[in-house]
Amino acid sequence: MNKLKRLPPIHAISAFESVARLGSFTAAAGELNLGQSAVSKQIKTLEEQTGTPLFLRHARGVELTDAGKELLNTVQPALHQLSAGIEQVRQRHDADTVTVIATHAVAHYWLFPRVIAFNRVHPEITVSIRSDNAVDASKVTEYDFGILYGEGRWPFLDKAPLFKESVYPVCHPELNVNEPQRPGDLAQLPLIELDSTEWDCIGWDDWFRSFNVEYQAAENLPTFNQVTLAYEAARQGLGVALGWHFMVEEDLRSNTLKRVGSFAFESGKQDYLVHSVHSSLKPSAIAFRDWLLKAS
Template sequence: MVPNVTGLPPLHALMYFEAVARLHSFTKAADELCVTQSAVSKQVRNLEHSLGFALFERQHRSVKLTAAGDELIAASQPLIRALRECVTRIRHSHGGNVVTVICTQAVAHYWLFPKVVEFNQLRPDVTVHIISTNEITVESCAEHDLGVLYGKGNWSSLSCEKLYDEEVYPICSMDFESPDIEKPEQLLGLRLVQLDPQKWHWMNWEDWFNHFDVKYVPTANVLVYNQVTLTLNASTRGLGVALGWDFMTKDMIDSGMIRRLGPYSFKTGRSDYLVHTASRPLSPAAQAFKAYLLDTVNAKR
């Protein structure tokens, strides 16, 4: 390994390491961080490469810290905890009528931002700040007033309200030329727009096809982007077929911007939840924005 001697290791990778070390499991860390196990493994490997030494001994069904890992976790856990507490104190002491909401970039762009615009027309006295990042975790949600978190809703430290279930299906532009889709494997013959599996921690075409027992091998002409916003934009402009998440694409379909391609849909059993830390009461401004979001969701059910 070649160490990075330029300074401190990347903080986001350190957070992944801390979760694995605390939970003694890459799988449990992935569940807590709301990403795939491979994403956790990649971040830990990046951290080990940056530091120049191994942090874990990989065993068959468990992980064990090396001596260096023991030393790093002992030093980093109090610092991470203190940083979280400091940010929380500052945010709440200076917040006033300011509400911070953390979510993924796709949720921010396609769902949350329009809601903020509508809410500000009703409550101009409340300022809502959106923090969009795909490195969202249980811990980062607790550092803000509210968060939109993907998973099964089983986070003991958070209060959770379901927003929408995950449903994913192929979408394309209105004038995209394609045959009638009578079986999922017909999609393999079309130009697909793929999410970069190295940058995207959630579902992509391989996962979607696996659900229908179809083997997917990317073709030479596949378009690869690292954000949902880019894949949907490419599909809207007729460049290919992308995966569409129902909560993002339903309004676009209803307005005639895009169309579903075929009848096949994957309901994953996971959902997006509006969350906030269970140990701290919400400010009146945050309570008002939370109530508004839940009212808008319930009105469409």
């Protein structure tokens, strides 16, 4: 038997979530643009299908039963996911909306300023950004574009290089640190550790290894699991952090950060603008791609 056939009507589930969240049939009716009796009927339908009361009715409102609480914990995230999925499909096929997925750091520090500039030139096109550190080649196909880091070996994606990876130490201009003469000298400075075990990114141990320097992190160093957090810690003067050029170039230009030493790790990898080779680009996406590649 198809279990989907046993699901209650979606409008009954939506009415239940609204009443549970707002704590009132009247408020839910207003939110859903329905009559209160219609909302009550939807809840009754749901209670009949689940075989149990979902609310306790009081003079001042309603209260979830234990079964109602259990059901809310199930349907609320499901409704949010469904809504997001429908909106994503809608935007993907909207002629004047371009969707892009990228990591948090790339989306915030590199892509966002360029989208603002693009919008000044093309106010008729909306660029919708999705930031996700778990972005990979399979997820890109759900969007018009993705920005992926690597060596460009994605056979089912069309790709154009955006910027090469260059990583070097940075800190607040007023942080009192000795200028390192050799890469190994940096190990004596107050470093901000980056725990990148859960995603494709280097930490201080990788950085030192690229210069053939043995490194053992000191105890009690401030440690963050996101590049953006470590970067912000450096901006606040907490210590010396690894800075990716695409993130720090503007702060270096404005003297919000300074480089520590002249040593840079060049991995040979790049970030690419990619899209599926199996789907043609709509005119708005072509306009965005051409502008972005010219501006990069």
